[in-house]
Amino acid sequence: MSELLVKNKSIVVPGEELASGMDFLPSFGTYRDKDIIVASRLGMVNVEGKVIKITPLSGKYNPRRGDMIIGKIVDVSYSGWRVDTNSAYPAMLSIKDATSEFINRGADLTQFFDVDDYIVASIFNITSQKLIDVTMKGPGLRKLVGGRIIQINTNKVPRIIGKQGSMISMVKDATGCKIIVGQNGLLWLTGEPKMELLVVETIKKIEDEAHMSGLTEKIKNFLEKKTGKKIEPREEVRNDDMRMNRNDEVRRER
């Protein structure tokens, strides 16, 4: 005899009982205690068939292998750089993963990246102790020069990117700005000053209304009103937008 104890799409707090009986399966943000499924995170309940998961509403970034992140260099050492990942764990970028250039022994590493520089990097390894290794070898991975960095809620990153990168490419097309969204909740953008402000405003709007349906349409109308131009949704999605979108898939590590 299994039954749901909360409504689908309701907001729950850690410790709240979600369902009883063995017919339901705990997924992300939940765990089973005897025959009861209990929430372990603050967020919205999603029941898909038998699977119960929680879409978190807040919380710090939890690093995952393969994520493209925007990091800040916080230290330069002999063998590489220490990178702040906007999560609880710092990352290491070692020389061999930083560049394909030849670097002499004892060379001044600040000529590549200095403290306070921002980089786009990809996580290629996380140990069980959550020591993160990042690499800069890969398409689009580079040092960020100019522009502005803003911080957003990590859990809203999938909505900001949209399905197949639809949302972010729409914002890019409408404003003509270059935008990079890191999975860790940092976002880099550059363009015309007025358009940069519009991007910031739009991103804030997406963040605030992330839980609503028909968001892409709403943002499209918003951007059309602001720019006074008609926006054609892009037929084919560019590669760089796609790559950022790995987060669409359901997170099922637990």
Added chain:
Amino acid sequence: MVNKMDRADILKSLNENLRIDGRKLLDTRKIEVEYSISKNAEGSARVKFGGTEVLAGVKLSVGTPYSDRPDEGSMMVEAELSPMSNPEFEAGPPDIQAVELARVVDRGIRESKAIDVKKLCIKEGEKCWLVCIDIVTINDEGNLIDASSLAALAALKNAVFPKLDGENVDYKSKTTKKIPLSKEPISVTVCKIGNHFIIDPLTAEEKIIDARLTIASTEGKLCSLQKGGDTPISIEDIDKMVEIGMKTADEIRKVLE
């Protein structure tokens, strides 16, 4: 909201008469003042300039006047830059930035002669009131000087004397007597970036300014100046900055009413 921006990008924006948060060059952020926020202080205020938040408290105690000013009470200002308000601030004794902040706030109030120090004297040469203003930053998103000055002034306006029975001060019972405040000195910091003048700078802007000038003024009257930043400024620039500063001060003064 903005974590980091280069000088070139900020200048590009300023050339289009636009600040990086969408304001015009000579606009302030939204200013909020809240009075009586501390139970134990004689007067207190919380001031917000957008995301910047500062608390100020006024403590009144009885002491002896300085021997060269036997008929005057005294005033002092201390500031603490809490490490919670900005990751760049360190705990411990006040650093150069905290000392400057306290001194600029102090000078604005002192040189405007806003407090009638003669009225703070209880018995000439023996006893007088000491006005102690403490400033704590809660969040730093730029322009701590102006926010702190306004908070200090608001706390002074808010303060009432505690009851004095003979030797001791009874802090638990308050009188209705206010601190003798005749003027309202308002500080405005005008920053120079390239050829542009801006007021109420954000943290990102503060990092790249050429020069700044803090102008404290009462209605139409200049009280004190403090110059900061690495580059010198010409006399014409100072004239312009003072004009901007005094005009803005009149607008900020309205918030206090």
